[in-house]
Amino acid sequence: MSVSNDGNSSPRSQLASRCFEDLLDSIIVDVASECHRIARLGLDRNLEEEEEELRLSVQARVADPSSSSEANSKNVVDIFGQTHPAIADEIFECMNCGRPIVAGRFAPHLEKCMGKGRKARKVTRSSTIARTRHSRGSPVSVYAPYSNATNSNRAPNGTTGGSGEEYADYTYGVP
């Protein structure tokens, strides 16, 4: 039999090409059908999200026509359609001292609790030395009263040993 691979003009190659195109068309119809299904059933989150965003932005604009969101924080509607009170009012436990704290007052509480403030420093000095000497290498503790930027970056790494032992000594041993 003669070789069939003599370019596209030989009848066998033509037949093969037609078969290939046939297969390709079937697959194209498959893809089109699947995309059609996704579009009509709203399964594509992005398509839906765009419509949602359009609707919500119109809604938010209607709900708050007078002022900008910063000026009138009580009545602003966020992207999920929720409103928030001016001061966060959820209560939870401070992980440092264990007291129940109002969320909106947490930052000032932490200042005192962890000894960042000027007054609080004096109170916590002795107790932090005692605490850190007890719990060497505890992953949580850097009760350094001088809130140095480097402190807060190193603390989560769980530096063992010389983490907060002598708070005045800032040469932390790198593990």
Added chain:
Amino acid sequence: MRSSINRPPTPDANEEPEKEPTLQEIINIKLIESGEKEKLMELLRERLIECGWRDEMKAICRAYARKKGRNNVTVDDLVHVVTPKGRASVPDSVKAELLQRIRSFLTSAAI
């Protein structure tokens, strides 16, 4: 004048003259019967997914659906949108591989 006695038989509704199946049809039947068509489809699908062709086509469909409004698209629309780009963007290696297999099938089927 006597009417011809060699009247051709009245064409029966059930007995329509069968067309000669074209070569293409014969091949198609052989492909399906031997199970080779299914294998070729699977192979082509797999290759097209691997090379990202399918994702491209889906992106084109998505963009079209977004433009037209997702409840206004028909399968027909999408097929017409995808077909020209789809045919043109099949990688050469994939096409060559499939053509090779088809040709060897044709050889083995003695066509």
